[in-house]
Amino acid sequence: MPPTSSATATHIPSSIPSGRILLGRVLIGLASVLLVVAALVQFLHENQGLALGFDNWRPVLYAFVLWSVALGVGQVLMRGEAGERALFILPAVLFTVAMVIFPTIFGFYIALTDWNLSSFAGQRFNGLDNLVALFHDPDFWNALANMVFYVLMVLVEYAIAFGLALLLNAEIRARKFFRVAFLLPFMLSPVAVSWMVGKSMMEYRYGPVARLMRELGWSQPTFFTQPWIARLSIEAMDAWVSIPFLMILLLAGLQALPKEVMEASKIDGASGWQQFKEMIFPLMLPVSITAIVLRIIFKLKLADIVINTTSGGPGGATDTVSSFIYREYRDRSNVGYGTMLAMFYLVAIIVFVTVLLNIANRFMQRSS
Secondary structure (H helix, E strand, O other), X not given: OOOOOXXXXXHOOXXXXXXXXXXXXXXXXXXXXXXXXXXXXXXXXXXXXXXXXXXXOHHHHHHHHHHHHHHHHHHHHHHOHHHHHHOOOHHHHHHHHHHHHHHHHHHHHHHOEXXXXXXXXXXXXXXXXXXXXXXXXXXXXXHXXXXXXHHHHHHHHHHHHHHHHHHHHOOOOOHHHHHHHHHHHHHOOHHHHHHHHHHHHOOOOOOHHXXXXXXXXXXXXXXXXXXXXXXXXXXXXXXXXXXXXXXXXXXXXXXXXXXXXXXXXXXXXXXXXXXXXXXXXXXXXXXXXXXXXXXXXXXXXXXXXXXXXXXXXXXXXXXXXXXXHHHHHHOOOEHHHHHHHHHHHHHHHHHHHHHHHHHHHHHHHHHO
16 A cells, blocks of 8 residues: 555545545535535625526525535545544534524625615615724614623622522531522523513512612612613623522532542631632632633623613613614614624624633633
């Protein structure tokens, strides 16, 4: 057998006939050309008025299915047994391409168009006009500033969750009952919470929370008319739903700590605070950072409670970027600009989370 490089041996076994390899490459190449041509012709037909084209994008879907089959067959022809093993991964890859990558690329295209469903002009390519409008939109930047507040409140949620986790990890009576009771809010839908708490319990005329506030001396207990009170009310409802998620992660981390080390520190005379400061908190750093990062990602998607309770009011004080984008679609039917907002926010989230993970990784390396 002639010697082969490691890369060639990994991808194309030398035992496969060259004619079979060539057939696989030709099959994949023809299917790829067919898919690209079909998509390009349909795109030019709908946007540039090309006479040649289809009534809808269904033929392009058929071309994608054909390309998927050709890709699988081509892999088997070219790689033999390794190609057969790749067939088990191929459906997941193709599903990701069809349901994630293609919609994202298509979303970037829509973001470059002037497309309002209430206009008779229809869809029209306008380049970066939507991006320029975004940078001059004070409502969007107000919603983004509100997100800074909501994200910073994750640290408060983390502190409360850590305290509850420590409490439920201690030897107290009815510990199992309290664990289930504290998890109940996490089992509720945020939409249900917004109506049950925001629209009912915190209703300023007849809500039980408003009545209690009157008894305590607050003459006008309006939770959603003053900007800061409304913002804190939204945060309180979201925290009530989400703190159990942080708590259960931290509780699992606490239960995984070595009990022998904890008992040894007690024997050495360490106080509760010293034990927490010098041992529990440092050992819990990996779990804590993971919980905080996950909670921040969920917080960046906050919308349902805001939409159902305040619709972003008063005056945009409680608006989030997600709720603002939702209203751009629902109230103004502005598909092009709304998609640009969503794409810009997606890129901003990717950059922010990447930087956050790098900072967390460096912090963990210094702490270890």
